[in-house]
Amino acid sequence: MNNFISSHANSISKIVLLVFFTLLFILPASAQANENSLANLEIKLTLKQQQGEYHPPYVAAWLENTERKPVRTLILWRKEPKWLKDIRRWWRNVGRKDAELVDAITSATHAAGTFPLSFKATDDQQQALPAGDYTLYIEVVREKGGRVLLKQTFTLDNKAQHFTLNETAETGNITFTVTP
Numbered sequence: 001m002n003n004f005i006s007s008h009a010n011s012i013s014k015i016v017l018l019v020f021f022t023l024l025f026i027l028p029a030s031a032q033a034n035e036n037s038l039a040n041l042e043i044k045l046t047l048k049q050q051q052g053e054y055h056p057p058y059v060a061a062w063l064e065n066t067e068r069k070p071v072r073t074l075i076l077w078r079k080e081p082k083w084l085k086d087i088r089r090w091w092r093n094v095g096r097k098d099a100e101l102v103d104a105i106t107s108a109t110h111a112a113g114t115f116p117l118s119f120k121a122t123d124d125q126q127q128a129l130p131a132g133d134y135t136l137y138i139e140v141v142r143e144k145g146g147r148v149l150l151k152q153t154f155t156l157d158n159k160a161q162h163f164t165l166n167e168t169a170e171t172g173n174i175t176f177t178v179t180p
Contacts, residue, residue: 041177
């Protein structure tokens with residue numbers, strides 16, 4: 001009886017090790033394949049150099065679904081938290097409701113220049129966005145300067161898309177690309 005139990009215990013140990021090592025190699029590969037299957041969102045954001053006294057702008061970029069509910073804040077560039085409310089649309093829809101998110105995604109303001117940005121099509125919880133229609137918003141606000149709210153609708157549908165948002169007083173042309 002002891003030999004029988006010992007033999008089965010040995011077999012069970014081998015099966016457990018086989019399952020463990022299989023999961024060790026298969027799960028990361030499937031997670032990587034899942035991440036690779038997410039659409040890429042690329043933004044080439046250009047902030048204009050202004051004449052006279054220049055303050056780098058506060059910038060927020062985010063995605064909303066067709067119900068106009070924010071699903072992902074892509075960037076938030078700011079200096080002083082007390083001025084976040086000046087990024088009006090983003091503040092009303094996202095900022096004032098989620099202090100943890102604000103702290104997690106905030107980075108410093110940037111002077112004039114061109115900034116290539118790339119994101120996976122996920123929500124704020126890093127879950128894949130379902131296929132469907134969305135709107136990209138970019139809000140730029142500068143002390144002693146202008147205020148710009150740009151928006152571009154797009155569809156996540158496994159098709160490549162390319163958009164150019166026209167130059168404004170605060171921004172140069174902005175390109176937005178969605179690739180499957």
